Amino acid sequence: MISLHGCGALRYDADPFVVRVTTNANRPYVVRDKEALLCQSPEDISRPGFRCFLAPSFLLPVEAEVPARVLELPAELTHLEDGDVIRCDPRTGEIFVTYRLRSTANTLLLTETCNNKCIMCCQPPKSGNDDYLASVALDTLRLMDRSTTEIGVSGGEPTLKWDVLLKVLRTAKGYLPDTAIQLLSNGRVFKYLSRAQELAAIRHPRLIVGVPLNSATPEVHDYIVQRRGVFDETILGIMNLKRKR
Numbered sequence: 050m051i052s053l054h055g056c057g058a059l060r061y062d063a064d065p066f067v068v069r070v071t072t073n074a075n076r077p078y079v080v081r082d083k084e085a086l087l088c089q090s091p092e093d094i095s096r097p098g099f100r101c102f103l104a105p106s107f108l109l110p111v112e113a114e115v116p117a118r119v120l121e122l123p124a125e126l127t128h129l130e131d132g133d134v135i136r137c138d139p140r141t142g143e144i145f146v147t148y149r150l151r152s153t154a155n156t157l158l159l160t161e162t163c164n165n166k167c168i169m170c171c172q173p174p175k176s177g178n179d180d181y182l183a184s185v186a187l188d189t190l191r192l193m194d195r196s197t198t199e200i201g202v203s204g205g206e207p208t209l210k211w212d213v214l215l216k217v218l219r220t221a222k223g224y225l226p227d228t229a230i231q232l233l234s235n236g237r238v239f240k241y242l243s244r245a246q247e248l249a250a251i252r253h254p255r256l257i258v259g260v261p262l263n264s265a266t267p268e269v270h271d272y273i274v275q276r277r278g279v280f281d282e283t284i285l286g287i288m289n290l291k292r293k294r
């Protein structure tokens with residue numbers, strides 16, 4: 050299994066940011082601020098303009114001070130390649146992979162909250178403020194490669210961040226016009242026809258909304274999602290989506 054998170058030993062004082070990975074030390078200056086240079090030699094660590102440098106431990110100076118904006122490449126993330134996108138937290142040395150160019154299973158996580166509580170949920174809903182996920186998703190989207198065939202948009206329940214969701218879909222339409230979007234939702238919000246209408250108004254040419262119905266029997270569906278009355282909301286949501294597609 051490929052690891053999507055790692056933590057190196059180096060730290061510096063800066064807010065977390067999202068960058069694209071490159072191994073090309075000669076990238077145009079205009080894009081370097083959005084990129085992390087994956088260093089291939091000790092000289093790479095001092096190239097100007099890059100947002101940060103990812104250096105395996107064997108490239109780090111042993112006696113001299115480590116230059117600014119250098120993060121150690123964790124052993125778990127040596128699979129990183131050109132075009133991948135990562136979120137770096139320099140204060141903790143953590144690196145999270147938010148997009149892999151080679152993968153066909155990239156997903157933007159908009160929230161970890163949900164209004165269901167399914168018994169089989171592999172990612173049980175969390176409470177608390179996770180607003181930062183919106184900017185991570187948008188920054189990641191803007192750095193994805195145009196050849197990306199499809200991306201998922203998920204949660205938690207992504208429609209709980211309604212304004213963020215609409216912004217993500219509009220941004221995707223602008224930046225990645227040929228990329229299919231699969232929005233995974235429990236569908237409850239679409240019991241409001243106006244929500245289905247707003248979604249349809251984006252006119253994304255390749256948007257699919259995937260709504261799981263856990264049973265044809267209302268009681269069973271409601272038991273699985275651990276909420277009473279949700280079967281009816283979900284069915285109404287699916288019908289409204291169909292109406293406004």
Ligand code: SF4
Nearest residue numbers: 163165166167170205
């Ligand atoms: S709707 Fe999805 S995210 Fe929410 S509890 Fe169910 S499986 Fe988990």
